[in-house]
Amino acid sequence: MSRAEALGVRRLVEIADGPEEWSCALSLARARPRFVRAALGLHPYHADQFSEELLDDLSKKALLPEVVAIGEIGLDYAKSPVPAEIQRPVFERLLSLSRNLKKPCVIHCREAYQDLIPIIEKVYPNTSESGFWGVVHCFSGGSVEAAFFKEKGFLLGVDGPVTYPKNNALREALRLAGLERLVLETDSPYLPPQSSRGKRNEPSAIPEIAGKLAELFGVSVPHIAEKTTQNALTLFSLPHPGAVK
Numbered sequence: 001m002s003r004a005e006a007l008g009v010r011r012l013v014e015i016a017d018g019p020e021e022w023s024c025a026l027s028l029a030r031a032r033p034r035f036v037r038a039a040l041g042l043h044p045y046h047a048d049q050f051s052e053e054l055l056d057d058l059s060k061k062a063l064l065p066e067v068v069a070i071g072e073i074g075l076d077y078a079k080s081p082v083p084a085e086i087q088r089p090v091f092e093r094l095l096s097l098s099r100n101l102k103k104p105c106v107i108h109c110r111e112a113y114q115d116l117i118p119i120i121e122k123v124y125p126n127t128s129e130s131g132f133w134g135v136v137h138c139f140s141g142g143s144v145e146a147a148f149f150k151e152k153g154f155l156l157g158v159d160g161p162v163t164y165p166k167n168n169a170l171r172e173a174l175r176l177a178g179l180e181r182l183v184l185e186t187d188s189p190y191l192p193p194q195s196s197r198g199k200r201n202e203p204s205a206i207p208e209i210a211g212k213l214a215e216l217f218g219v220s221v222p223h224i225a226e227k228t229t230q231n232a233l234t235l236f237s238l239p240h241p242g243a244v245k
Helices: 002-006 019-031 044-049 052-061 084-100 113-123 143-152 168-177 203-217 221-235
Strands: 012-016 036-040 067-076 105-110 134-136 154-158 182-184
Touching: 002 203, 012 019, 012 067, 019 036, 019 052, 044 067, 044 084, 052 084, 067 084, 067 113, 067 134, 084 105, 084 113, 105 113, 113 143, 143 154, 143 168, 154 168, 154 221, 168 203, 182 203, 182 221, 203 221
Parallel strands: 012 036, 036 067, 067 105, 105 134, 134 154, 154 182
Antiparallel strands: none
C-alpha cells in the first residue's frame, strides 16, 4: 500500500471473494478508512458454498459503511471446479442482491459471456439512469461484449493484460468502450503488467496500466488518471480523495 501511495494511487477496493475473507477485508478497510474500502462476494470458484444463510449474512454485511460493492461474483468456465449449472443460479441470486441493495457489483467472467449476458439482461432490463450498475472486473471480452456492457451501464476493469503485446483485440474492445466506461485495476497478486510478467502483482502497477491506456487513446497519463478515478468514485459512491469524510 505504501508503494502504491508513493506512485499516486489514492484509493483501493479490497476484494473478499468468499466468506472466510470478509472479516479480513472489513478490518483492513477500518484500519485505513481514507484509503481502503471493501467488496464482499462469492467468487464462482466458491459457488458451491452458497446457502440462504450465507445470502442473509452477506445482505447484512453489505450495508456496513466499509462495503462499497458486492463482488466478486460471476461465472468461470475456464478454471472453476464448480459445475456451470450450479454457478448460474448462484450468480443470479447474488446479482439480484446487488440490485436490491443498490450496491454496485464486481463481476468475474472467464469464457462464460454467452451465459453471463442473458442473466445480466434478466436482472438489469434497463440501463442505469444514474451512475453504473457495476464493473466487469478484469474485462477479457471482445468488441461485442464491450458494446453490450457500455450500453447496459457497466464499467470495464482494465488490468495488466492490456499491456501484453498480443492483446490487440482487448485493446480495440477497450478503445470502443471509451474512457467514460473504464476503471483501473490490478487483480493483485495475479496478472502483473508486461514489465513484471512472472512476478507477484501489486497495486503499484496501476501507473503502468494507465500508461498503456494513455498510449491507446493518445492522451496523457494524468488525463487517464482523472477520468478513470472519477468513474471509480461514481461507481463506488466515494468522495474525492481530497475531500474530508
